[in-house]
Amino acid sequence: MSLRDSIADEFLAIEKEFSAEPLKINRKKWDRPGGGGGEMTVIYGKVFEKVGVNISIVHGKIAEKFIDEIPGAKENDGKFWASGISVVSHMHSPLVPAAHMNTRFIVTAKSWFGGGIDFTPIYYNDEDYRFLHGKIEKMCNGFNFNYYPQFKKQCDDYFFLHHRKEPRGIGGIFYDNLSSDNWENDFAYTQAVGKTFLEIYSFVVRKHMNKSWIEEQKEYQLIKRGRYVEFNLLYDRGTKFGILTNGNPDAIMMSMPPLVRWQ
Template sequence: MLDAADTRKSTAAAWFRELRDRITSAFEGLEDAGAPGPFETLEPGRFDVSETRRDAGDGTDAGGGIMSVMRGGRVFEKVGVNWSEVHGTLAPRAQKAMAARGVPGMEDDPRFWASGISLVAHMRNPHVPAVHMNTRMFWTPHAWWFGGGADLNPCLEYDEDTAHFHGQMQAACDAHGSLDGQDRYAKLKAWADEYFFVPHRGRARGVGGIFYDDLNTGDWDADFAFTRDVGAHFLPAFQPLVEKRRAQPWSEADKDVQLTHRGLYAEYNLVYDRGTKFGLETGHNADAVLMSLPPEAKWH
């Protein structure tokens, strides 16, 4: 019989996997609908799906996940939608980082469990924005929390697209009231603006969205419900932008701007992204961790 913690873990992991299934189906539907222009004669893109396994370091199984990557589609040049459920003991470096973040008991008991979905899409048409989304749950014997968010990364910005995306993120937040005595959307938007800033370039990675981590209000059901809403609002936030922009004519100059912006995206993910660092430090499949990198990028 599962205890309360195991029930929560299995419930969260199943939700993240269902969300992964829903999104990959929708993205393949966008491929089927086509993208008039230079890629309309290509076959609709499909996800290459493979299982990943995590080795605890001593040959024992420590969970794994599903890596789903589509390359060379008519609409998506490269998109990854990964789901994972892993467990084990944190390596000393990751253990130290968690302890520094205030995770209780981490100095003495570095066991952990984590599950989530992670998505990054790089698009064919420079007018269609790249996008990132993830939601996750993390557990230790002494604590649990949720994290996640979504942010839009256009190379060619449209104010109405930004407003639409943020409107959906705000709707996800507004359904759950204030957080720490603050307006939830305003707090998480500001957090995203800070988190997705690229210090060495002195600019944001994109036009933002929402971001949160270490979410534990003491009410697991409420925090999980909010995390589910963040995931559920992703497709309504992003899919209409794809449908609106995928047939818009673009020039070689537009493509150059896109490739240069992808360089900025790659720099951020390799230097600053907390999820990239955690995935590599805990021994997860490197291809799955680095699926966020664009297929092509450029630096001037």
């Protein structure tokens, strides 16, 4: 909740720097049948066409037909507990990259952390790539020098549209089943992922948000967003976990862009 508030406050500050027009902010709590719930926060502005920040703390029992899908669930009679935060931003400007960040902690008979950061620019910018990856690598190296190369590769492999034979964006890091002998270190790393995302993404948004763009670039952005939708519906583990655990469908589909186009 603290990270959610920090992200929402920073994004609202960016909106006020860009425009004095009133913003549309939707915040809605939801309860999960079977145990727990969460809260959705969605902002519609002039910089962020749509940005959602979801938090959830859910528990209960996984349906028998899905029990083999979740590590450790079968050994725990399907019982689970999970908490997480998820951020997805879709921007008005095609010159500002879309972004995604999530972290989670899941408990069955086993327990582990997972999450990641990744960026989806409409137009590749080498300076942004080096800045974003450089900051993420520095954060990772503060915990384990193997994390960045390992989690970067996992991100590149994960955020790939196999049916299109193309990556979703410029990557970042992705990790799952993180459970070392040092729980506090694993948790500190997961917290650092969220804080680093806010720091570096706010910088990139401010860097590009006032640049002018043309309608042709906007049209290409809508087509590029179609790839984002395809990935989330076909491959995304968070989407699948939410469905398997009877999560809130509005919260699960919060990641979808407000406008998209295929042609």
